[in-house]
Amino acid sequence: MSDTKLTQVDTTLFTLRALQMEQDIPIIHDWVNREYARYWQMQHTSTEDVKAVYTAITQTKGTQVLMGFYAGHPAFLLECYWVNEDPLSNYYDAMPGDLGFHILVAPAEKPIHNFTWNVFSVIIEYMLSEPAVHRLVVEPDVRNEKIHILNKRAGFEYQKIISLPQKDAYLGFCTREQYNAAKSAGSSIIPQLFSRQVTQMGHFSFRPLQLDTDIFLIHNWVNREYAKYWQMQHTSIEQVKHTYTSIIQSKHAQAFLGFCNNVPAFLWESYYAANDPIGKYYDVQEGDYGLHLLVAPPDRVIHGYTLQILHTIMQYMLMNDAVKRVIVEPDIRNEKMHVLTQKVGFAYTRELQLPHKKAYLAFCTREQYAATLPAATLLTQKN
Structure with a gap:
């Protein structure tokens, strides 16, 4: 070359x-x-x-x-x-x-x-x-970080680690549908709605959810055991598509597909609390906006990875002057989410009995969020 x-x-x-x-x-x-x-x-x-x-x-x-x-x-x-x-x-x-x-x-x-x-x-x-x-099958060395990024970007899903004679490897698979969905999702990254660079982790970004290209990825994620608190297990592609069509067409809610280094990495939703059913359960204030977050199936543990995704979302939401408080209502059993939300400044107030779950109600203002950021933190972003 x-x-x-x-x-x-x-x-x-x-x-x-x-x-x-x-x-x-x-x-x-x-x-x-x-x-x-x-x-x-x-x-x-x-x-x-x-x-x-x-x-x-x-x-x-x-x-x-x-x-x-x-x-x-x-x-x-x-x-x-x-x-x-x-x-x-x-x-x-x-x-x-x-x-x-x-x-x-x-x-x-x-x-x-x-x-x-x-x-x-x-x-x-x-x-x-x-x-x-x-199906295409790969068995890359577990240490080969660069090929894992390429595989994930192409739609491969890693199922397990296998011990081969000369290496420990991930076993991964990709169908035509997975590849086409991942390629379509990746080709739509630009223009990005928001992006942020994180030292030693790379580039986090997101754009509005596009059902025609993203639905296969989302259907796969929400049906995994790790996503049980998302409450969409055992659903068909058509059921997932119907749910997100309703969200996208709603006047008070939005859905986004997020990426890490151009690889699909998370799904998140925002909603205006005053026009959402959650408004029936507490004294809603003007400027209350909620969020839901689902991270893609993890292949391996990266310390602080999900926290940086949450930081990316919070920074985007709080750039909007109309947002006075961000609210979350995670399932009371979802311990990992409680730890994450409190790290970015959410204050838990009380329990709620919602139709499909028992949840905590928590709020985060700009001041609460800013108080969690180290003075030395350097972030670059664009919108």
């Missing part, structure tokens, strides 16, 4: 062909011996070692190795394999049509914005163009 001077990617310039040993092995040998390729597990190998490995792979039943090019330059290596023909099938109940893959992108000498994501999109669309493929 050293001759490429583009600042954005033209996806029509990607091409694929079958691996050609004599021509490609010296290039691959250089890539796999770089530090960035350590998760490929082929460092300190000779050219002959690499050739022997790929000779064996290309002779394996159900496996295909392809060399990828961008504008005529070697850009990535792709290995595809039918899981039913692979040892990975020993680690879960493999289904017909499960296609696994590995990808190695060329070392970036002159970085191009979003290049790796475009490579990833190209290879996923290439694999999903095969009708026999029903």
Whole structure:
């Protein structure tokens, strides 16, 4: 890629062909011996070692190795394999049509914005163009943070950690529907309604919920066990769509899809309390606005992650002069939410018996929120 001077990617310039040993092995040998390729597990190998490995792979039943090019330059290596023909099938109940893959992108000498994501999109669309493929399967090293971000952005869902002979790995799956939903959601990130940069975590942002593109993600999230307090388990896509159609069309409520580093990360709703059923349960004041928050299924624990999502929402809401107090009414059993809301300044007042839950009623003013922020906290944001 050293001759490429583009600042954005033209996806029509990607091409694929079958691996050609004599021509490609010296290039691959250089890539796999770089530090960035350590998760490929082929460092300190000779050219002959690499050739022997790929000779064996290309002779394996159900496996295909392809060399990828961008504008005529070697850009990535792709290995595809039918899981039913692979040892990975020993680690879960493999289904017909499960296609696994590995990808190695060329070392970036002159970085191009979003290049790796475009490579990833190209290879996923290439694999999903095969009708026999029903699901894509990945098993990345648990330490490979960069590939986890790409996988999540593409719609992969991690199910569990498996111990393979050479690594501990996440086992993840992605269907056409998941990929299309994630891609549509990601393509709609710009324009963002609000964004915020957090040191060591990255970029948090959100935009209004778009049912046509987001409904598959939301349906998956609300039906998980961890989302039990959202009270939408065992619902169909049509039921979820009906619920959010009502919210979006309401004059007093809004729904938003949030992202962390361009990966769908949270769902949140705001509502004007005076026009909401909650107004029947307490003495509503002008400027009371409520919020509900659901974070995407966690693959791993990141200290302070959900708190930073809540900070992002609070900062956006309190930028609006019409908002005098933010209110929440979390289920009394939802201990994690109580801890989070109190960290950003919410004061719990009393219990409420709502139609579907017993809840605490809590309020947070600008002054209460500001008091929770360290003086040294540096935040950048735009709207």
